[in-house]
Amino acid sequence: MGKGILGRKVGMTQVFDEGGNAVPVTVIQAGPCHVVQLRTVDRDGYEAVQLGFQDRPRRLASRSERGHVAQLESKRQKARAAAGVASSAKAGCEPKRWIRELRGPVEGYQVGQEIAVDTLAEVAAVDVTGVSIGRGYAGPMRRHNFSGQRASHGVKKVHRHPGGTGCSAFPSRVMKGTKMAGRLGGSRVTARNLKVVRVDLEHNLLLVRGAVPGPTGAFVVVRETNKVG
Amino acid sequence: MDQKLIELVESVHHRKEPLQFAVGDLVDVHTKIMEGDKERIQIYSGTVISRSGSRGREMFTVRRIVAGEGVERKFPVHSPRIDKIVVKRSSVVRRAKLFFLRDRVGKSVRLKERREKTVEK
Numbered sequence: 001m002g003k004g005i006l007g008r009k010v011g012m013t014q015v016f017d018e019g020g021n022a023v024p025v026t027v028i029q030a031g032p033c034h035v036v037q038l039r040t041v042d043r044d045g046y047e048a049v050q051l052g053f054q055d056r057p058r059r060l061a062s063r064s065e066r067g068h069v070a071q072l073e074s075k076r077q078k079a080r081a082a083a084g085v086a087s088s089a090k091a092g093c094e095p096k097r098w099i100r101e102l103r104g105p106v107e108g109y110q111v112g113q114e115i116a117v118d119t120l121a122e123v124a125a126v127d128v129t130g131v132s133i134g135r136g137y138a139g140p141m142r143r144h145n146f147s148g149q150r151a152s153h154g155v156k157k158v159h160r161h162p163g164g165t166g167c168s169a170f171p172s173r174v175m176k177g178t179k180m181a182g183r184l185g186g187s188r189v190t191a192r193n194l195k196v197v198r199v200d201l202e203h204n205l206l207l208v209r210g211a212v213p214g215p216t217g218a219f220v221v222v223r224e225t226n227k228v229g
Numbered sequence: 230m231d232q233k234l235i236e237l238v239e240s241v242h243h244r245k246e247p248l249q250f251a252v253g254d255l256v257d258v259h260t261k262i263m264e265g266d267k268e269r270i271q272i273y274s275g276t277v278i279s280r281s282g283s284r285g286r287e288m289f290t291v292r293r294i295v296a297g298e299g300v301e302r303k304f305p306v307h308s309p310r311i312d313k314i315v316v317k318r319s320s321v322v323r324r325a326k327l328f329f330l331r332d333r334v335g336k337s338v339r340l341k342e343r344r345e346k347t348v349e350k
Contacts, residue, residue: 010231014286016242020261020310027238203237216231 001104003119004223005030006053007206009130011216015197015207023209025197028128030120030206030222034093035113036069038106048103051115052096053219061095069093098219118201120222127192129221130214134186144179189213193227239285242307248314250289252277253322253340258291258304259312270312273302276320276340278327280306292330294338299331319343 007030014022037050058066066072069091080087089111120126140146140162148160162181166174191212198207212220250256257274275293278301282288287306292299304311320340330338 010234013235013239015238016305016307016309019263020308022305022308025238027235029234198238200238203234205234205238207238 001049001102001106001109002224002226003123004051004102004221005115005117005119005206006033006051006098006100007031007220007222008054009212009214009216009218009220010205012211017197023197024211025207025209026128026194026212028206028208028212028220028222029204030117031115031204033115034069034091034096035109035111035115036091036093036096036099037088038109038111039101040106046103047106048101049106049109050099050101052091052093052099054097055094056097058095065095068099069095100221102221102223116201117199117204117206120196120206120224121199121201123196123224125193125195125225125227126208127190127223127225127227128194128208128212129188129190129223130212130218132185132187132189132213133215135184137182138184139181140179143181143184146179193225236284239307242285242309244307248306248311250277250314250316251319252280252325252327253320253343254316255318255320256291257315257317259314260304261310261312274317275300275302276327276330278330279325292327319345 007028010027010029012024012026014024017023031053033051033053035049036052039046039048039050041047052069056065063072070093071077071087071090077087091112093112135142139160141148141160146162149155149158149163151159162179165178165180191210194208194210194212196206197209198205200206206222208222214220254277255274256277257272259270259272261268262271273291273293275291277289278292279290280287281290285307288303289306290301290303292301294300319342321343322340327340
Protein backbone atom coordinates (compact mmCIF):
# COMPACT_ATOMS: atom_id res chain seq x y z
CA MET A 1 0.00 0.00 0.00
CA GLY A 2 1.20 3.47 -0.76
CA LYS A 3 0.77 6.09 1.89
CA GLY A 4 -2.90 6.50 2.62
CA ILE A 5 -5.52 6.84 5.30
CA LEU A 6 -9.27 6.99 5.76
CA GLY A 7 -10.97 10.14 7.01
CA ARG A 8 -14.04 12.27 7.34
CA LYS A 9 -14.67 15.61 5.67
CA VAL A 10 -15.08 18.29 8.32
CA GLY A 11 -15.61 21.34 6.12
CA MET A 12 -13.81 24.18 4.42
CA THR A 13 -12.13 27.32 5.67
CA GLN A 14 -9.07 29.37 4.87
CA VAL A 15 -5.61 29.59 6.37
CA PHE A 16 -2.69 31.88 5.70
CA ASP A 17 0.58 30.63 4.25
CA GLU A 18 4.05 31.95 5.11
CA GLY A 19 3.67 34.73 2.57
CA GLY A 20 0.44 35.88 4.21
CA ASN A 21 -1.73 34.67 1.34
CA ALA A 22 -5.11 33.19 2.18
CA VAL A 23 -5.28 29.54 1.08
CA PRO A 24 -8.66 27.78 0.71
CA VAL A 25 -8.48 24.45 2.51
CA THR A 26 -10.64 21.45 3.28
CA VAL A 27 -10.29 20.09 6.78
CA ILE A 28 -10.25 16.29 6.93
CA GLN A 29 -10.37 14.36 10.16
CA ALA A 30 -7.95 11.63 9.10
CA GLY A 31 -7.51 8.54 11.20
CA PRO A 32 -6.45 7.04 13.42
CA CYS A 33 -7.10 3.86 11.44
CA HIS A 34 -6.43 0.24 12.27
CA VAL A 35 -5.10 -2.28 9.82
CA VAL A 36 -7.93 -4.80 9.95
CA GLN A 37 -6.77 -7.33 7.40
CA LEU A 38 -4.04 -7.94 4.85
CA ARG A 39 -4.87 -9.26 1.40
CA THR A 40 -2.17 -11.42 -0.13
CA VAL A 41 -1.64 -12.85 -3.57
CA ASP A 42 -1.53 -16.41 -2.22
CA ARG A 43 -4.87 -16.29 -0.51
CA ASP A 44 -6.82 -13.52 -2.23
CA GLY A 45 -5.17 -13.12 -5.61
CA TYR A 46 -4.23 -9.50 -4.98
CA GLU A 47 -2.41 -7.40 -2.45
CA ALA A 48 -4.10 -4.74 -0.34
CA VAL A 49 -4.22 -3.32 3.14
CA GLN A 50 -7.65 -3.19 4.71
CA LEU A 51 -8.14 -0.19 6.97
CA GLY A 52 -10.92 0.49 9.44
CA PHE A 53 -11.98 3.97 10.50
CA GLN A 54 -14.04 5.04 13.51
CA ASP A 55 -15.48 2.63 16.04
CA ARG A 56 -18.95 1.19 15.83
CA PRO A 57 -20.40 0.55 19.30
CA ARG A 58 -20.36 -3.18 20.03
CA ARG A 59 -24.09 -3.17 20.70
CA LEU A 60 -24.75 -1.88 17.17
CA ALA A 61 -22.15 -3.98 15.38
CA SER A 62 -23.22 -7.22 13.79
CA ARG A 63 -21.58 -10.43 14.90
CA SER A 64 -19.65 -10.63 11.66
CA GLU A 65 -18.36 -7.10 12.18
CA ARG A 66 -17.19 -8.01 15.64
CA GLY A 67 -15.72 -11.28 14.47
CA HIS A 68 -13.82 -9.45 11.75
CA VAL A 69 -11.72 -7.50 14.24
CA ALA A 70 -11.51 -9.92 17.17
CA GLN A 71 -11.64 -13.65 17.82
CA LEU A 72 -15.14 -14.75 18.81
CA GLU A 73 -15.96 -17.82 20.88
CA SER A 74 -18.02 -20.14 18.73
CA LYS A 75 -18.58 -23.84 18.20
CA ARG A 76 -17.29 -23.60 14.66
CA GLN A 77 -14.18 -21.79 15.81
CA LYS A 78 -13.49 -24.48 18.41
CA ALA A 79 -14.08 -27.22 15.90
CA ARG A 80 -11.68 -25.61 13.44
CA ALA A 81 -9.07 -25.12 16.16
CA ALA A 82 -9.45 -28.77 17.14
CA ALA A 83 -8.95 -29.77 13.51
CA GLY A 84 -5.75 -27.73 13.46
CA VAL A 85 -6.87 -24.97 11.12
CA ALA A 86 -5.08 -21.74 11.93
CA SER A 87 -7.47 -18.78 12.01
CA SER A 88 -6.50 -15.54 10.35
CA ALA A 89 -4.92 -12.76 12.36
CA LYS A 90 -7.31 -10.33 14.04
CA ALA A 91 -6.70 -6.67 14.76
CA GLY A 92 -8.01 -6.88 18.31
CA CYS A 93 -9.61 -3.44 18.07
CA GLU A 94 -13.20 -2.24 18.38
CA PRO A 95 -15.59 -3.02 15.51
CA LYS A 96 -15.11 -0.48 12.72
CA ARG A 97 -17.69 1.78 11.16
CA TRP A 98 -16.07 2.14 7.79
CA ILE A 99 -13.68 -0.30 6.15
CA ARG A 100 -11.84 0.18 2.88
CA GLU A 101 -8.97 -1.54 1.14
CA LEU A 102 -6.01 0.29 -0.30
CA ARG A 103 -4.30 -1.69 -3.04
CA GLY A 104 -0.55 -2.15 -3.00
CA PRO A 105 2.21 -4.23 -1.42
CA VAL A 106 1.59 -5.21 2.20
CA GLU A 107 5.21 -5.21 3.32
CA GLY A 108 5.69 -3.31 6.52
CA TYR A 109 2.07 -3.60 7.61
CA GLN A 110 0.75 -5.84 10.34
CA VAL A 111 -2.82 -6.57 11.30
CA GLY A 112 -3.71 -4.44 14.32
CA GLN A 113 -1.23 -1.70 13.45
CA GLU A 114 -2.49 1.82 13.97
CA ILE A 115 -2.09 4.38 11.19
CA ALA A 116 -2.25 8.08 12.00
CA VAL A 117 -2.12 11.26 9.89
CA ASP A 118 1.64 11.60 10.32
CA THR A 119 1.92 8.93 7.63
CA LEU A 120 1.14 11.80 5.23
CA ALA A 121 3.49 14.30 6.89
CA GLU A 122 6.16 14.00 4.20
CA VAL A 123 3.68 13.80 1.34
CA ALA A 124 3.40 16.86 -0.91
CA ALA A 125 0.07 16.10 -2.56
CA VAL A 126 -2.79 13.64 -2.15
CA ASP A 127 -5.74 12.21 -4.06
CA VAL A 128 -9.02 12.29 -2.14
CA THR A 129 -11.83 9.92 -3.10
CA GLY A 130 -15.39 10.34 -1.90
CA VAL A 131 -19.00 10.18 -2.98
CA SER A 132 -20.10 13.49 -4.49
CA ILE A 133 -23.17 15.34 -3.24
CA GLY A 134 -26.32 13.88 -4.81
CA ARG A 135 -28.25 16.47 -6.80
CA GLY A 136 -31.12 14.29 -7.92
CA TYR A 137 -32.62 14.62 -11.38
CA ALA A 138 -30.86 17.60 -12.93
CA GLY A 139 -31.38 19.34 -16.25
CA PRO A 140 -28.77 19.58 -19.00
CA MET A 141 -27.65 23.07 -17.99
CA ARG A 142 -26.69 21.93 -14.50
CA ARG A 143 -25.58 18.44 -15.44
CA HIS A 144 -23.59 19.07 -18.60
CA ASN A 145 -23.03 22.83 -18.58
CA PHE A 146 -25.27 23.37 -21.60
CA SER A 147 -26.04 26.97 -22.40
CA GLY A 148 -29.82 26.65 -22.56
CA GLN A 149 -31.79 28.74 -25.00
CA ARG A 150 -32.44 32.43 -25.37
CA ALA A 151 -34.59 34.40 -22.98
CA SER A 152 -36.54 36.05 -25.78
CA HIS A 153 -36.63 36.15 -29.61
CA GLY A 154 -39.53 33.74 -29.83
CA VAL A 155 -38.28 31.12 -27.38
CA LYS A 156 -41.28 29.75 -25.54
CA LYS A 157 -41.10 27.78 -22.29
CA VAL A 158 -37.88 25.99 -23.29
CA HIS A 159 -35.30 28.39 -21.89
CA ARG A 160 -33.43 25.70 -19.98
CA HIS A 161 -33.95 22.88 -22.46
CA PRO A 162 -31.18 21.11 -24.38
CA GLY A 163 -32.48 21.85 -27.88
CA GLY A 164 -31.90 19.29 -30.61
CA THR A 165 -30.50 15.87 -29.71
CA GLY A 166 -30.01 14.25 -33.06
CA CYS A 167 -29.84 14.46 -36.82
CA SER A 168 -32.59 13.80 -39.39
CA ALA A 169 -33.92 10.98 -41.58
CA PHE A 170 -30.54 9.43 -41.16
CA PRO A 171 -30.00 7.93 -38.62
CA SER A 172 -33.59 8.53 -37.43
CA ARG A 173 -32.58 7.90 -33.85
CA VAL A 174 -30.70 9.56 -31.02
CA MET A 175 -27.10 8.47 -30.61
CA LYS A 176 -26.23 6.51 -27.50
CA GLY A 177 -24.54 8.54 -24.79
CA THR A 178 -26.08 11.83 -25.88
CA LYS A 179 -25.92 14.25 -22.98
CA MET A 180 -29.36 14.74 -21.49
CA ALA A 181 -31.06 15.43 -18.18
CA GLY A 182 -30.76 12.77 -15.50
CA ARG A 183 -29.32 11.79 -12.16
CA LEU A 184 -26.42 13.99 -11.13
CA GLY A 185 -23.97 13.46 -8.31
CA GLY A 186 -23.89 10.71 -5.74
CA SER A 187 -21.09 9.02 -7.61
CA ARG A 188 -17.54 8.13 -6.66
CA VAL A 189 -15.26 11.04 -7.47
CA THR A 190 -11.54 11.52 -6.94
CA ALA A 191 -10.04 14.97 -6.51
CA ARG A 192 -6.45 14.52 -7.60
CA ASN A 193 -3.20 16.21 -6.70
CA LEU A 194 -4.43 18.31 -3.77
CA LYS A 195 -1.56 19.95 -1.92
CA VAL A 196 -1.13 19.03 1.72
CA VAL A 197 -1.19 22.30 3.64
CA ARG A 198 -0.94 21.11 7.22
CA VAL A 199 -0.86 17.90 9.24
CA ASP A 200 -2.03 18.10 12.84
CA LEU A 201 -1.21 14.82 14.56
CA GLU A 202 -2.54 15.95 17.93
CA HIS A 203 -6.07 16.46 16.62
CA ASN A 204 -5.82 14.00 13.71
CA LEU A 205 -6.46 16.76 11.20
CA LEU A 206 -5.30 17.00 7.62
CA LEU A 207 -5.62 20.21 5.63
CA VAL A 208 -5.58 19.98 1.86
CA ARG A 209 -5.77 22.83 -0.60
CA GLY A 210 -9.05 23.09 -2.45
CA ALA A 211 -12.32 21.22 -2.42
CA VAL A 212 -12.99 17.55 -1.77
CA PRO A 213 -15.97 15.55 -3.09
CA GLY A 214 -18.95 14.95 -0.84
CA PRO A 215 -20.89 16.73 1.86
CA THR A 216 -19.52 17.68 5.26
CA GLY A 217 -19.31 14.59 7.41
CA ALA A 218 -18.76 12.22 4.49
CA PHE A 219 -16.10 9.53 4.59
CA VAL A 220 -13.18 9.93 2.22
CA VAL A 221 -10.12 7.93 1.24
CA VAL A 222 -6.90 9.93 1.21
CA ARG A 223 -3.95 8.53 -0.71
CA GLU A 224 -0.62 9.89 -1.83
CA THR A 225 -1.18 11.20 -5.33
CA ASN A 226 -0.30 9.01 -8.28
CA LYS A 227 0.03 12.05 -10.47
CA VAL A 228 3.53 12.51 -11.86
CA GLY A 229 5.23 15.89 -11.73
CA MET B 230 -18.16 19.18 16.61
CA ASP B 231 -17.16 20.03 13.06
CA GLN B 232 -17.43 23.74 13.73
CA LYS B 233 -15.17 23.33 16.73
CA LEU B 234 -12.55 21.61 14.61
CA ILE B 235 -12.74 24.35 12.00
CA GLU B 236 -12.39 27.00 14.66
CA LEU B 237 -9.40 25.11 15.96
CA VAL B 238 -7.80 25.24 12.52
CA GLU B 239 -8.54 28.93 12.15
CA SER B 240 -7.42 29.81 15.65
CA VAL B 241 -3.79 29.24 14.69
CA HIS B 242 -3.91 32.49 12.75
CA HIS B 243 -5.97 34.51 15.16
CA ARG B 244 -4.36 37.66 16.46
CA LYS B 245 -3.26 37.59 20.03
CA GLU B 246 -4.54 41.11 20.44
CA PRO B 247 -7.62 41.78 18.33
CA LEU B 248 -7.53 44.86 16.13
CA GLN B 249 -9.51 47.62 17.76
CA PHE B 250 -11.46 49.59 15.21
CA ALA B 251 -15.03 50.13 14.12
CA VAL B 252 -17.01 51.03 11.04
CA GLY B 253 -16.68 54.75 10.36
CA ASP B 254 -13.17 55.04 11.74
CA LEU B 255 -10.48 56.86 9.83
CA VAL B 256 -7.62 54.39 10.03
CA ASP B 257 -4.02 53.85 8.96
CA VAL B 258 -3.54 50.22 7.96
CA HIS B 259 0.10 49.23 8.27
CA THR B 260 0.67 46.45 5.76
CA LYS B 261 3.85 44.51 5.32
CA ILE B 262 4.92 44.25 1.72
CA MET B 263 7.87 42.44 0.22
CA GLU B 264 10.18 44.36 -2.05
CA GLY B 265 12.61 41.92 -3.53
CA ASP B 266 13.71 40.15 -0.41
CA LYS B 267 13.21 43.10 1.89
CA GLU B 268 10.12 43.71 3.91
CA ARG B 269 8.76 47.16 4.46
CA ILE B 270 5.65 48.71 5.89
CA GLN B 271 3.19 50.47 3.64
CA ILE B 272 0.45 52.59 5.10
CA TYR B 273 -2.99 52.64 3.55
CA SER B 274 -5.29 55.16 5.16
CA GLY B 275 -9.00 55.69 4.70
CA THR B 276 -12.42 55.16 6.21
CA VAL B 277 -13.62 51.72 7.29
CA ILE B 278 -16.92 51.27 5.48
CA SER B 279 -17.71 47.66 6.33
CA ARG B 280 -16.75 44.60 8.28
CA SER B 281 -17.94 41.28 6.92
CA GLY B 282 -17.56 37.61 7.68
CA SER B 283 -16.87 36.05 11.01
CA ARG B 284 -14.12 34.44 13.02
CA GLY B 285 -10.98 33.63 11.07
CA ARG B 286 -12.48 34.74 7.78
CA GLU B 287 -13.50 38.23 8.78
CA MET B 288 -12.70 41.01 6.28
CA PHE B 289 -12.93 44.78 6.39
CA THR B 290 -13.10 47.39 3.67
CA VAL B 291 -11.23 50.69 3.72
CA ARG B 292 -12.28 53.45 1.34
CA ARG B 293 -10.25 56.46 0.40
CA ILE B 294 -10.15 59.01 -2.37
CA VAL B 295 -7.01 58.91 -4.55
CA ALA B 296 -6.63 61.68 -7.10
CA GLY B 297 -10.37 62.28 -7.18
CA GLU B 298 -11.13 58.61 -7.66
CA GLY B 299 -12.66 56.44 -4.95
CA VAL B 300 -10.51 53.42 -4.06
CA GLU B 301 -11.60 50.57 -1.82
CA ARG B 302 -9.33 47.92 -0.46
CA LYS B 303 -10.45 44.84 1.41
CA PHE B 304 -8.26 43.21 4.05
CA PRO B 305 -8.61 39.99 6.03
CA VAL B 306 -8.69 40.96 9.71
CA HIS B 307 -6.38 38.08 10.66
CA SER B 308 -3.95 38.49 7.79
CA PRO B 309 -0.37 38.26 9.01
CA ARG B 310 0.45 40.95 6.47
CA ILE B 311 -1.33 43.54 8.56
CA ASP B 312 1.13 44.83 11.08
CA LYS B 313 -1.21 47.12 12.97
CA ILE B 314 -4.09 49.53 12.59
CA VAL B 315 -3.99 53.04 13.95
CA VAL B 316 -7.34 54.74 14.47
CA LYS B 317 -6.98 58.42 13.69
CA ARG B 318 -10.54 59.47 14.19
CA SER B 319 -13.85 57.84 15.03
CA SER B 320 -17.22 58.87 13.65
CA VAL B 321 -20.84 58.77 14.67
CA VAL B 322 -22.40 56.22 12.35
CA ARG B 323 -25.82 54.64 12.50
CA ARG B 324 -25.35 51.68 10.22
CA ALA B 325 -22.97 48.73 9.84
CA LYS B 326 -22.18 49.33 6.17
CA LEU B 327 -21.36 52.80 4.92
CA PHE B 328 -21.89 52.06 1.23
CA PHE B 329 -23.84 55.30 0.86
CA LEU B 330 -20.47 57.07 0.95
CA ARG B 331 -19.78 55.71 -2.53
CA ASP B 332 -22.45 57.96 -3.99
CA ARG B 333 -21.18 61.06 -2.28
CA VAL B 334 -18.49 63.50 -3.27
CA GLY B 335 -16.87 66.52 -1.67
CA LYS B 336 -18.07 67.85 1.63
CA SER B 337 -20.93 65.38 1.98
CA VAL B 338 -18.47 62.53 2.44
CA ARG B 339 -17.59 63.84 5.87
CA LEU B 340 -18.76 61.94 8.90
CA LYS B 341 -19.48 63.49 12.25
CA GLU B 342 -16.72 62.84 14.73
CA ARG B 343 -17.40 60.73 17.74
CA ARG B 344 -15.79 61.94 20.94
CA GLU B 345 -15.38 59.59 23.82
CA LYS B 346 -17.13 60.79 26.90
CA THR B 347 -14.30 61.17 29.31
CA VAL B 348 -15.33 60.09 32.74
CA GLU B 349 -12.59 61.46 34.89
CA LYS B 350 -12.32 62.33 38.49
